[in-house]
Amino acid sequence: MRVALAQLNPTVGDIDGNAALVSEWYGRAWDAGADLVAFPELVLSGYPPEDLLLRGHFIEECEAALHRVAAGCTGPLAVIGVPVRVEVGRGRAATEPPVANAAAVVLDGRVVTVYKKIHLPNYAVFDEERYFTPGDWVPLVEWGSERLSVNVCEDIWNPGGPTEAAALAGGARLVVSISMSPYHMGKGGEREQMLRRRATDAGVFVVYVNGVGGQDELVFDGHSVVAGPDGSLLARGAQFDEQLILVDLDLSEADAFEGRAVSPDGYSLRTVRIEGAGTARRPGPARQRARPGAAALAPTPGDMVLESPTTGRSLLSREAEVYAALTLGVRDYTRKNGFQRVVIGLSGGIDSALTACVAVDALGAAAVMGVTMPSRYSTSDTRSDAHNLAGNLGIELLELPIESIFVPYLETLAPVFADRAVDVAEENLQARIRGNLLMALSNKFGWLVLTTGNKSEMAVGYATLYGDMAGGFAVIKDVPKTLVYDLARYRNSLDPNLAPIPESTIERPPSAELRPDQTDQDSLPPYDLLDRVVDAYVVRDESVATMVAAGLDRAEVERVVHLIDRNEYKRRQAPPGVRITLKAFGKDRRLPITNRYQG
Amino acid sequence: MRVALAQLNPTVGDIDGNAALVSEWYGRAWDAGADLVAFPELVLSGYPPEDLLLRGHFIEECEAALHRVAAGCTGPLAVIGVPVRVEVGRGRAATEPPVANAAAVVLDGRVVTVYKKIHLPNYAVFDEERYFTPGDWVPLVEWGSERLSVNVCEDIWNPGGPTEAAALAGGARLVVSISMSPYHMGKGGEREQMLRRRATDAGVFVVYVNGVGGQDELVFDGHSVVAGPDGSLLARGAQFDEQLILVDLDLSEADAFEGRAVSPDGYSLRTVRIEGAGTARRPGPARQRARPGAAALAPTPGDMVLESPTTGRSLLSREAEVYAALTLGVRDYTRKNGFQRVVIGLSGGIDSALTACVAVDALGAAAVMGVTMPSRYSTSDTRSDAHNLAGNLGIELLELPIESIFVPYLETLAPVFADRAVDVAEENLQARIRGNLLMALSNKFGWLVLTTGNKSEMAVGYATLYGDMAGGFAVIKDVPKTLVYDLARYRNSLDPNLAPIPESTIERPPSAELRPDQTDQDSLPPYDLLDRVVDAYVVRDESVATMVAAGLDRAEVERVVHLIDRNEYKRRQAPPGVRITLKAFGKDRRLPITNRYQG
Numbered sequence A, B: 001m002r003v004a005l006a007q008l009n010p011t012v013g014d015i016d017g018n019a020a021l022v023s024e025w026y027g028r029a030w031d032a033g034a035d036l037v038a039f040p041e042l043v044l045s046g047y048p049p050e051d052l053l054l055r056g057h058f059i060e061e062c063e064a065a066l067h068r069v070a071a072g073c074t075g076p077l078a079v080i081g082v083p084v085r086v087e088v089g090r091g092r093a094a095t096e097p098p099v100a101n102a103a104a105v106v107l108d109g110r111v112v113t114v115y116k117k118i119h120l121p122n123y124a125v126f127d128e129e130r131y132f133t134p135g136d137w138v139p140l141v142e143w144g145s146e147r148l149s150v151n152v153c154e155d156i157w158n159p160g161g162p163t164e165a166a167a168l169a170g171g172a173r174l175v176v177s178i179s180m181s182p183y184h185m186g187k188g189g190e191r192e193q194m195l196r197r198r199a200t201d202a203g204v205f206v207v208y209v210n211g212v213g214g215q216d217e218l219v220f221d222g223h224s225v226v227a228g229p230d231g232s233l234l235a236r237g238a239q240f241d242e243q244l245i246l247v248d249l250d251l252s253e254a255d256a257f258e259g260r261a262v263s264p265d266g267y268s269l270r271t272v273r274i275e276g277a278g279t280a281r282r283p284g285p286a287r288q289r290a291r292p293g294a295a296a297l298a299p300t301p302g303d304m305v306l307e308s309p310t311t312g313r314s315l316l317s318r319e320a321e322v323y324a325a326l327t328l329g330v331r332d333y334t335r336k337n338g339f340q341r342v343v344i345g346l347s348g349g350i351d352s353a354l355t356a357c358v359a360v361d362a363l364g365a366a367a368v369m370g371v372t373m374p375s376r377y378s379t380s381d382t383r384s385d386a387h388n389l390a391g392n393l394g395i396e397l398l399e400l401p402i403e404s405i406f407v408p409y410l411e412t413l414a415p416v417f418a419d420r421a422v423d424v425a426e427e428n429l430q431a432r433i434r435g436n437l438l439m440a441l442s443n444k445f446g447w448l449v450l451t452t453g454n455k456s457e458m459a460v461g462y463a464t465l466y467g468d469m470a471g472g473f474a475v476i477k478d479v480p481k482t483l484v485y486d487l488a489r490y491r492n493s494l495d496p497n498l499a500p501i502p503e504s505t506i507e508r509p510p511s512a513e514l515r516p517d518q519t520d521q522d523s524l525p526p527y528d529l530l531d532r533v534v535d536a537y538v539v540r541d542e543s544v545a546t547m548v549a550a551g552l553d554r555a556e557v558e559r560v561v562h563l564i565d566r567n568e569y570k571r572r573q574a575p576p577g578v579r580i581t582l583k584a585f586g587k588d589r590r591l592p593i594t595n596r597y598q599g
Helices: A015-031 A050-054 A056-071 A162-169 A187-202 A251-256 A318-336 A350-363 A380-393 A403-417 A424-445 A455-460 A481-493 A503-507 A527-539 A544-549 A554-566 A568-572 B015-031 B050-054 B056-071 B162-169 B187-202 B251-256 B318-336 B350-363 B380-393 B403-417 B424-445 B455-460 B481-493 B503-507 B527-539 B544-549 B554-566 B568-572
Strands: A002-007 A036-038 A077-085 A099-107 A110-116 A137-143 A146-152 A174-179 A205-210 A212-215 A218-221 A225-227 A233-236 A243-248 A268-274 A304-306 A342-345 A368-372 A396-399 A448-451 B002-007 B036-038 B077-085 B099-107 B110-116 B137-143 B146-152 B174-179 B205-210 B212-215 B218-221 B225-227 B233-236 B243-248 B268-274 B304-306 B342-345 B368-372 B396-399 B448-451
Touching: A002 A015, A002 A205, A015 A036, A015 A056, A015 A243, A036 A174, A036 A205, A050 A056, A056 A077, A056 A099, A056 A110, A077 A174, A099 A137, A099 A146, A110 A137, A110 A146, A110 A268, A137 A162, A146 A162, A162 A174, A162 A187, A162 A268, A187 A205, A187 A225, A187 A233, A205 A251, A212 A318, A218 A318, A233 A243, A318 A350, A318 A448, A318 A481, A342 A350, A342 A424, A350 A368, A350 A380, A350 A448, A350 A481, A350 A503, A368 A380, A368 A424, A380 A396, A380 A503, A403 A424, A403 B403, A403 B424, A424 A448, A424 B403, A424 B424, A455 A481, A455 A527, A455 A554, A481 A503, A481 A527, A527 A544, A527 A554, A544 A554, B002 B015, B002 B205, B015 B036, B015 B056, B015 B243, B036 B174, B036 B205, B050 B056, B056 B077, B056 B099, B056 B110, B077 B174, B099 B137, B099 B146, B110 B137, B110 B146, B110 B268, B137 B162, B146 B162, B162 B174, B162 B187, B162 B268, B187 B205, B187 B225, B187 B233, B205 B251, B212 B318, B218 B318, B233 B243, B318 B350, B318 B448, B318 B481, B342 B350, B342 B424, B350 B368, B350 B380, B350 B448, B350 B481, B350 B503, B368 B380, B368 B424, B380 B396, B380 B503, B403 B424, B424 B448, B455 B481, B455 B527, B455 B554, B481 B503, B481 B527, B527 B544, B527 B554, B544 B554
Parallel strands: A002 A036, A036 A077, A137 A268, A146 A174, A174 A205, A243 A304, A342 A368, A342 A448, A368 A396, B002 B036, B036 B077, B137 B268, B146 B174, B174 B205, B243 B304, B342 B368, B342 B448, B368 B396
Antiparallel strands: A002 A243, A077 A099, A099 A110, A137 A146, A205 A225, A212 A218, A225 A233, B002 B243, B077 B099, B099 B110, B137 B146, B205 B225, B212 B218, B225 B233
């Protein structure tokens, strides 16, 4: 049996566009001789559609799109993710949401069965119990002499879950799992290990298709997987790129493997027998039946590959992985929201330099505008670094000095400020003048402002609300400062002859340059310590006591935790950015602003 | 039996402070001769604690506080809301959250039973399935010859739920329901009707205590209720104010009423027999046992009332209710976050005028600073209205003209803007200069900036990000413009001799005054139409087709819906504000920014 995994990039809310993508990739899989093609979770609505799912007409349009697409599916069997309505009494209590997260099985132009996701994630970035009612049965699709099952994303993460039930209790030899699994650092590798273990535990072939793309703060990393019943890795899709992956499987091999290690929970099984023309579509000659009017059966190079154990690509390094996630996140946020160009304030520092590199790699140099906005406190070093960076990247650079604007602000406020000492108010004014200039360019020319703050700064509030935080997308907001350095060096290493980021930018002690001789370390602990506390407190919810017991200095920990807590109000008004850690400042961290708890 | 309802105002995260409040109010209830005192849902943690509930040490501290408080509860029986840990296997699956939303029953210094909320709301502003594992049994507390039950908030909204189960299947004569029920317009009245119906259906006394206060975007409106088994209203707590409510009940009356209309679902019942001194605490002499060292039994006037059917207060009018909600929301956000003073930009328009009235009523005139920031487009009419408003309210007013700052911005940008036409970029610059000036005052003096945009503007993006949207709390962000007018007239009607809002402010066509002779209606449909579409599309998730079928003009509807959709990015960066409708722009409306769906 030739199996195709359609690792494509849908867009939330673009039902017609997504349906067209599914039809197009279905045709390509057919042309390539596939017997079965799997599409990602909720591919027709895009993922996550969030509160669009509360609109009855949205669900109806998704269902209508499914049936339109299905009518053209007269070749391979297809598994397509789609939200569907669920009536009260038919698997749903009156107090449950009227929608299910479904995998439709399509053959011979018809929807032959609709599986409803059983395990609904409702933690971290997920709110699926807000939207969906869970299914309560696992399908066993009898297709000719083959027996297979389908499930959706979270279902397959559960040991003893629907995968084992279908294989061990139901005798399925192939389980198709469709997914939109949000990226964080290292998740692809962990997921791959999980899938191989699940295949082994169930003694079954696992075909796991994951979508790809950026959606607001989430990035989906592709990296689809086919695992054999012995735990072997039979295919690994590209990370962070669209791809049609083709694999030839001999399902009779699954008979040699008994599942082990796990007993399935008591899932209800439902047998679905498929009749009709599609049932003849078996390995061998059937696969050669070309789509009417199709040009050729050969896979297209690049985004369509026939995988085998010997052609498997290797996993990206940590830095390459994160850099690719950032690039994809920026590209999709920009393009899916209809922007042609982005604008970035270049300070000469490492954060804006890295942001500019990502933007250029995502969109091309012509689509990136740099702006340097020197103040009375800017040094000639940082100014020349900004110019060198722009030159190295080949992007246009505007210079808009802020002094002539800063002065009348001070004059206007002088009678009110009177004899108060100069403090953060004057520092923030400068940052906000820069924010206003960037937003004026955005308003005049329709450019998207990319902000440049990193996670360490966002954590402790070392950023100016409406100043350097002003913009539409915060590229590195989930990247801790220590990782910013690693990524800068990684990007420079890709092009040793023309490393884009000046070495002086990397070497200079970081500074906001908002007062004379300022450095970040005047206000903050060293970044390696800060990043350890951010990881422990923000990502892992550790208490102060636990951090101190792990050897961190109590006074420093308490200082950082206090700063993190009191800056929740700033983060609430920050633009979205790419999530790359297990817990970003975004929808996966929901803390009250009004909050007296410490630690 | 004398029952006390402790309608108090806890603070999220302030475990020690909340515990002290509970102990203090317990003492007052004891002094007033209560046999039983009920505290709101999660009173020890504050509500909603959001992701604080993911920290194991936070839950442990709440439990420790419960046991400290309980040790002092040697008088009346107490029902206290608290998050508690739940072990795997003891009512919890491994994949469920390790915490329950509990009502602890306390007597004789000990926790005698802990009920775990069964019905967890996970819609609108609620995320309780993210945090809690549901309970699976309903308690029947046998206390001397009395039989009562307890449940938590959402539990009692379910017909046939734990209330009916306890009364109809278990024979309880009193059900104590503890709650933190977020306000929206008219909800208090609806909730009261529901509680009377529930009491009737179950043939039981219902004692429903709701907390009060503001927590970020939520306001809790108090309005606790005691309903008799015949559906009579026996007590109604103050709306939007703290109060200790005392009611004398003869539980034997419940025997005369058989529940009707509803059969309880199959809840598991668990009998809890209370032994010890507290069991003697019955109506009559026992109630007279004073707390050791207590001064008197008489209720204090004002915040402590002994209710009877004849002393029930009437419900607030719609305008009075919303105005009270806004006032409480502003007061609590300001005080609980430690601000002494707020600052508001006064344009001479109705939105900032209403915002200033609310702030003064919430905090007092001395705590409110007004700032008028005239531009080249400001008229003498609006300038004098701003001064008159400040004078009427008795607040200080600063005047900071923006022209001298606007000019160098234009000069700096002139080489880039070149021959482009003047447009929204120049308009927004002015709004952002004002935002910067307010934030500079905030940074220098520690004042909280209150923003003044209404819901109609927030919907269609008729506001400047980082401009008039800049600030910490958006007082009227959920108030549609048509209701802004009603509230302004309501506030003026309270003080006919010195109506604070100038009549000219109410009568003048609204304008942003960012270009010559501008009015809102140049860019927007009439506000009555706009508000109808906002209500249909935002609050009720109606489709364009439904709105058109209801008689609205298709072109206008499509225009407004398009504006609402494309301004999601702005709202994502808006400050929180008081929720007064069934669906605000806040945590109860979660839409993607990247979203191609229309309608």
